[in-house]
Amino acid sequence: MIKALDLRYLKHFFHYASAYKKSAAIGLAMLPLSIATNLLFPWFIIKVIDNHLAVGVYQGLYQLIGLLVLVLIMNYIADAFYSYYLRMVGQNAVFDMRSALFARILKLPRSYFDKTPTGVTLSRLTGDLEAIGESFVLGMLGLVKDSINTVALIIMMAFIDWQLTLLVVLVFPPVLYLTNFVRKRLRAMYQITRSSLAKGTGFLQEALLGVKTVQLYRAEQQVEAEFLRYTDEFKNAQLKTNTYDAALFSIITGVTSITIGLIIWYGSGKVLQDALTLGVLIAFINTLEKVFVPLRDFTSQIASIQRSFAAFDHIEELFIEPLAEQDRVLYSIDEVHDKLQRFESLEFKNVSFRYKPGGPLVLNNVSFSLRQGNQLALVGTTGSGKSTVMRLIAKVYQDYDGSILLNGLELAQIPTDQVTPLFSLMQQDVFLFEQSIGFNIALGKEGVGPEQIKQAAQYVYADDFISAQPGGYDLQLSSNGGNLSAGQTQLISFARAVAQGGQVMMLDEATSSVDSVTESLIQKAISRLFKAKTVIAIAHRLSTIRDSDQILVLHQGQIVERGNHDQLIAQQGVYANLLNEIEVTDGEANLA
Numbered sequence: 001m002i003k004a005l006d007l008r009y010l011k012h013f014f015h016y017a018s019a020y021k022k023s024a025a026i027g028l029a030m031l032p033l034s035i036a037t038n039l040l041f042p043w044f045i046i047k048v049i050d051n052h053l054a055v056g057v058y059q060g061l062y063q064l065i066g067l068l069v070l071v072l073i074m075n076y077i078a079d080a081f082y083s084y085y086l087r088m089v090g091q092n093a094v095f096d097m098r099s100a101l102f103a104r105i106l107k108l109p110r111s112y113f114d115k116t117p118t119g120v121t122l123s124r125l126t127g128d129l130e131a132i133g134e135s136f137v138l139g140m141l142g143l144v145k146d147s148i149n150t151v152a153l154i155i156m157m158a159f160i161d162w163q164l165t166l167l168v169v170l171v172f173p174p175v176l177y178l179t180n181f182v183r184k185r186l187r188a189m190y191q192i193t194r195s196s197l198a199k200g201t202g203f204l205q206e207a208l209l210g211v212k213t214v215q216l217y218r219a220e221q222q223v224e225a226e227f228l229r230y231t232d233e234f235k236n237a238q239l240k241t242n243t244y245d246a247a248l249f250s251i252i253t254g255v256t257s258i259t260i261g262l263i264i265w266y267g268s269g270k271v272l273q274d275a276l277t278l279g280v281l282i283a284f285i286n287t288l289e290k291v292f293v294p295l296r297d298f299t300s301q302i303a304s305i306q307r308s309f310a311a312f313d314h315i316e317e318l319f320i321e322p323l324a325e326q327d328r329v330l331y332s333i334d335e336v337h338d339k340l341q342r343f344e345s346l347e348f349k350n351v352s353f354r355y356k357p358g359g360p361l362v363l364n365n366v367s368f369s370l371r372q373g374n375q376l377a378l379v380g381t382t383g384s385g386k387s388t389v390m391r392l393i394a395k396v397y398q399d400y401d402g403s404i405l406l407n408g409l410e411l412a413q414i415p416t417d418q419v420t421p422l423f424s425l426m427q428q429d430v431f432l433f434e435q436s437i438g439f440n441i442a443l444g445k446e447g448v449g450p451e452q453i454k455q456a457a458q459y460v461y462a463d464d465f466i467s468a469q470p471g472g473y474d475l476q477l478s479s480n481g482g483n484l485s486a487g488q489t490q491l492i493s494f495a496r497a498v499a500q501g502g503q504v505m506m507l508d509e510a511t512s513s514v515d516s517v518t519e520s521l522i523q524k525a526i527s528r529l530f531k532a533k534t535v536i537a538i539a540h541r542l543s544t545i546r547d548s549d550q551i552l553v554l555h556q557g558q559i560v561e562r563g564n565h566d567q568l569i570a571q572q573g574v575y576a577n578l579l580n581e582i583e584v585t586d587g588e589a590n591l592a
Ligand SMILES: Nc1ncnc2c1ncn2[C@@H]1O[C@H](COP(=O)(O)OP(=O)(O)OP(=O)(O)O)[C@@H](O)[C@H]1O
Pocket: 114, 355, 356, 362, 380, 381, 382, 383, 384, 385, 386, 387, 388, 389
């Protein structure tokens, strides 16, 4: 009943469960005990009725009942241990799977995050894994125990009376056919519920992250309507699955009742003809309940397992999503380690790039070079490809055409962890975690102590404002630096880049204007960096551009002009036009 495809999904689950073999062994060892004690029960009924009650012999009856109670207690204990240990294994496996998946997600390439909404990934790690922990583990435990119990009980019933057993067994094929029929529809429905739940969670997360914007623009009703659209999809799919579940449950219950009625009718006739003892008939009816209850439960167990297979589908997608450096031919660390101790040069040779196969060319035949100690500015209209150049250097995307040489080595073939220490990046769209200022400055740099954090902040003139905060470097930031001004956020981003300690500073200058005091601090920090480091800057400030050795003017992914400020002004081309469009703020010019 479980397809080969499904078994492939289970591979990961069993891999993680195999770490808990001991507990699994204890749990499984309880199964034979549970089944044996279960089988003994009808035997006791036959003995009590036929040897004692029906013939009026009380001698030995109490001992028999005592034994019966003992067997029942053992049955309960075996069942409890079976569930406890195997559930523990299941939950531990799910816990380990979540940790492994989270670690894996952190290593996925940016293209994965481009195509997958955050909420979808979030719901994989929460809802889908919970579905596996609950639906799969509990469903499986019940299914395994009930299946073995049912087969054992049927064999025992056949020994007691094969004709009555045949009557029972004849009902099985249509019941199983029906179960399978509904099961297929249920699986499709569970797919829809799980993916609409994921989309809804994604939307919820985005709306909560952007709640300040929603309130500011009075977009509450619009956002609420959108959320209802997602919940409606989920609700409708859920209602359909409930209908299938309920239909299946009542059909099986009906079939059970009819079969029990037939057995009573047929069995009573045999008892009256002395072809069957009363004890056997009562034991038979009692056992029948034990066979049909699991048969009925099979459907809900299977439904539960179906639910988890939809979740396994999603989890498997995460397991097979290629990692950033998977299947790439890389230099060995020994080959490149010594060559990358110092930044010497970076060269783009006819580099072209598209974000998606078949998508538009975002960089088209870009060539330039940068030597140690130089400052390179990238300017151009919005969408011209400036950030893309930075992303390629930072190895955020690696599938470029042409060649990018770092110290003469092909960038795509250098393991990322050998490249990143050379570069420090100051992002325009900085993300600050709800942690201390110190944590945010030292992000990703283990071993950076308070002294170095302070030095980094001093370097970019951020120390004064940080020290003036209540708690100083220990001030806890609210969501994405909500308790800081835009300028302060930029200064922290700047300090973060300096704390990274890279030899090449990549600056993605913010376009948003800040107050004049912060602006002058940023200017001072940039000119300090220009004197000390190799810099690649996406430049919007005229001062940054003017101080650069080389300016590349990008337009629709191509370098249309290059040179220093004076040379480009003299050309009276695109650059000069761009400068004409500048917005003059407080005597300082910014390129839009
Ligand atoms: N993740 C992405 N997936 C697909 N296309 C993208 C992606 N990121 C950027 N683009 C596209 O690539 C082009 C260049 O984008 P890029 O961010 O490099 O421009 P930019 O010059 O830095 O612009 P800006 O000055 O506005 O930041 C744009 O047309 C943009 O729409």
